[in-house]
Amino acid sequence: MSEQGACAGAVLTIDLGAIADNYRLLRQRSPQAVCGAAVKADAYGLGADRVATALANAGCRHFFVAHLDEGIQLRRHLPAHAEIYVLHGQSPGAEMECVYHRLTPVLNSTNQIADWRALARRLDRALPAIVQVDSGMSRLGLSGAEVDALLDDPEGLHGVELRYLMSHLACAEAQDHPMNEAQLSAFEAVRARFPACKASLANSSGIFLGPRYHFDLLRPGAALYGIAPVAGAANPMKPVVRLQARVIQTRLIGAGDAVGYGATYRAASTRRLATLSVGYADGWLRAFSNRGIVMAGAASVPILGRVSMDTCTIDVTDADPATVQPGALVDLISPARPIDAVAADAGTIAYEILTSLGRRYHRRYLDAEPPRTTPVERQAAKLPRNVTVSNSTYN
Numbered sequence: 001m002s003e004q005g006a007c008a009g010a011v012l013t014i015d016l017g018a019i020a021d022n023y024r025l026l027r028q029r030s031p032q033a034v035c036g037a038a039v040k041a042d043a044y045g046l047g048a049d050r051v052a053t054a055l056a057n058a059g060c061r062h063f064f065v066a067h068l069d070e071g072i073q074l075r076r077h078l079p080a081h082a083e084i085y086v087l088h089g090q091s092p093g094a095e096m097e098c099v100y101h102r103l104t105p106v107l108n109s110t111n112q113i114a115d116w117r118a119l120a121r122r123l124d125r126a127l128p129a130i131v132q133v134d135s136g137m138s139r140l141g142l143s144g145a146e147v148d149a150l151l152d153d154p155e156g157l158h159g160v161e162l163r164y165l166m167s168h169l170a171c172a173e174a175q176d177h178p179m180n181e182a183q184l185s186a187f188e189a190v191r192a193r194f195p196a197c198k199a200s201l202a203n204s205s206g207i208f209l210g211p212r213y214h215f216d217l218l219r220p221g222a223a224l225y226g227i228a229p230v231a232g233a234a235n236p237m238k239p240v241v242r243l244q245a246r247v248i249q250t251r252l253i254g255a256g257d258a259v260g261y262g263a264t265y266r267a268a269s270t271r272r273l274a275t276l277s278v279g280y281a282d283g284w285l286r287a288f289s290n291r292g293i294v295m296a297g298a299a300s301v302p303i304l305g306r307v308s309m310d311t312c313t314i315d316v317t318d319a320d321p322a323t324v325q326p327g328a329l330v331d332l333i334s335p336a337r338p339i340d341a342v343a344a345d346a347g348t349i350a351y352e353i354l355t356s357l358g359r360r361y362h363r364r365y366l367d368a369e370p371p372r373t374t375p376v377e378r379q380a381a382k383l384p385r386n387v388t389v390s391n392s393t394y395n
């Protein structure tokens with residue numbers, strides 16, 4: 001039998017235990033708020049089914065997806081008491097799908113509110129929802145004038161069971177950006193008009209702006225997956241992702257030889273190259289051309305020439321030859337090459353690196369520690385040690 005993943009050009013390892021630890025770290029930062037999780041876009045490319053299950057076992061019970069379809073898929077993997085919120089709300093005509101699959105829409109516009117209210121009337125029962133207000137990002141949510149109109153309308157939120165009033169921060173990773181305070185006070189002003197309603201404002205970075213931004217429900221995504229929540233500060237989150245690419249072959253080139261499409265790199269002296277089995281079709285972005293860095297063992301080595309669809313080429317002249325034999329794996333993302341530094345090489349953000357991760361990788365999941373149970377609970381459940389039980393503590 002060959003090594004696991006030997007048939008794949010690259011291996012992606014996702015540490016579910018680190019995701020659970022990151023969840024606990026964020027929850028500890030705000031004892032008074034409930035901590036949810038953004039698992040949209042297939043949990044930022046890491047696999048929503050596995051990630052959401054690990055988070056549910058760590059005690060999370062509020063999950064955010066973007067599309068209704070994502071919510072329908074996710075519902076199959078989560079315990080019945082888990083709440084799934086659909087950030088984009090329902091599109092016209094799809095309201096009933098939310099009810100069938102027990103998904104709670106985030107209502108972002110007067111139209112979405114009217115459609116939800118109409119369904120509540122038709123079914124003759126209150127239907128749960130989050131209402132989003134725009135506090136300065138001009139993306140989703142009611143404007144100030146629309147909030148006025150909603151509150152003036154006697155029908156307004158009739159039949160809508162308002163779970164949370166929500167808004168989203170535009171600049172939270174930049175802690176001293178004036179937008180943060182401006183959005184907070186805009187949100188506070190709207191919230192004062194819905195006095196009985198709970199509120200939700202903070203994404204990952206918002207949590208690190210301090211307790212005034214926490215309200216009742218936190219919505220972290222990025223930080224759970226190891227992305228640094230505060231720009232320019234040490235990253236308190238555990239790394240979650242390791243990406244390794246396989247060496248296909250090595251070769252020597254001489255002064256004047258070109259590398260890759262467009263011949264954008266030309267060697268000034270003799271170099272040893274290794275060609276890796278990873279390219280832009282895997283989400284290893286073309287923007288890494290002549291800019292990216294890879295770890296061959298302990299050596300940090302540059303990408304030379306353009307990244308192709310299925311391959312890229314690195315300069316291993318200074319690397320230990322044993323680390324770049326054909327079949328060896330080099331690290332593209334690892335503790336020595338943190339995801340935020342990798343993103344900076346490509347002139348992008350770590351969110352885009354994760355959500356671009358390709359389908360061709362061999363995926364390995366490192367399992368989360370099962371939730372801690374007392375010996376009595378273990379006995380009661382007649383479970384051997386280290387078996388996951390479903391009645392872990394939820395907040």
Ligand SMILES: *Cc1c(COP(=O)(O)O)cnc(C)c1O
Nearest residue numbers: 038168203204205219220221222
């Ligand atoms: C994606 C998203 C989040 C999570 O944001 P992170 O920066 O990944 O923590 C929270 N709220 C909304 C509305 C989002 O769209």
